[in-house]
Amino acid sequence: GYRSIVKLISQGVTDAxxxxxxxxxxxxxxxxxxxxxxxxxxxxxxxxxxxxxxLVEEIELQQRHKDEAQEKMTALCMEWFPQEVENLQTIPGVKERSATSIIAEIGTDMTHFQTPKKLVSWVGLRPRNEESAGKIKARGITHGNRFVRKTMIECSWGAARMKESFFAEFSYRQCIERRKNKMKVQVAIARKILVAVWYVLSQGTQYIKPTDHYTAAHMTAV
Structure with missing residues (x-):
């Protein structure tokens, strides 16, 4: 693609x-x-x-350093938290890189966050509704740990594309049927995934697909 073209140009190839x-x-x-x-x-x-x-050499150097850091982090997580890494990857959209990033940022001891809502708030994915004198001033999300928030958003895109998952159905219902803003829906999915992370880490268990009752109750909430 475009990256290959840039790479060739950096090597002196200009033949269209x-x-x-x-x-x-x-x-x-x-x-x-x-x-x-x-x-x-x-x-x-x-x-x-x-x-x-x-510029290409600088980008490649940065990517190499990033990959080396990720390898070290993955090795540490697999040494000290192998079960947690495995359990987190049972959550739709969460892969090994995301799982290690989550552990690196929030740890595995969820007693620091007494409830899922506290973790969601700390990360900055809690929806806010600032209203004064009947006028809505803001409906964005709160501030928080931008590194975990970025990871959750990345996971949400993957989860929304996984067939037969709760998150894929949620995305379809919100974006196609209710015509909600795509990015707002992804933030909502990221928030739901983070709640799943809290339960998986606090209970030391794998992800459990929501029941039909839970699905019906949460399918319309953004």
Whole structure:
């Protein structure tokens, strides 16, 4: 895709015919091959190549450091909290990287958060409804741990795409049937996943799919 093109340009490749081969078929069909070839022809100078090369090297270095840090964190979590890592991954949308990030930020002892609501509030995913004299001033979410919040949002996108999961059905009901804002729905899913995280860690158990009664009661709440 586009990253492959940037990588080739950083290596000094400027032939539009070569570069366009790196694009996805959908992109070529959408814009037309001729248009893309023209867009990639004669637009990169030697100076541009040098700058792009330096930027690519910086990005690759940062990614390498990030991957090394993740490997260390995963190794530590697997040494000290193997069961918790496994249990967290039973929650739809939560993979190994997310599980280790959650443990690194909030730990595994949920006695620090007496209830799921306290954890949700600490992370900054609690919905707020600021109202004064009958006028709504804000309906966003609260401030909190942005690292966990980011991880939860990433998990919510994955969970919403998992077939036959509560979160996928919730997303469909809210976005398609009720036409709710997509991002607000993802925040709501992230909040529900975080509640599941609290129960999984506090009870030392795997994720249990909500019952039909729970699903009916929570399917319309955002």
């Amino acid at each position: 015919e070569v570069l366009v081969k790196e694009l996805h078929g959908r992109t070529i069909n959408r814009h037309g091959r001729e248009t893309l070839v023209k867009a990639l022809t004669g637009v990169v100078s030697e100076t541009d190549i040098d700058i792009i090369k330096q």
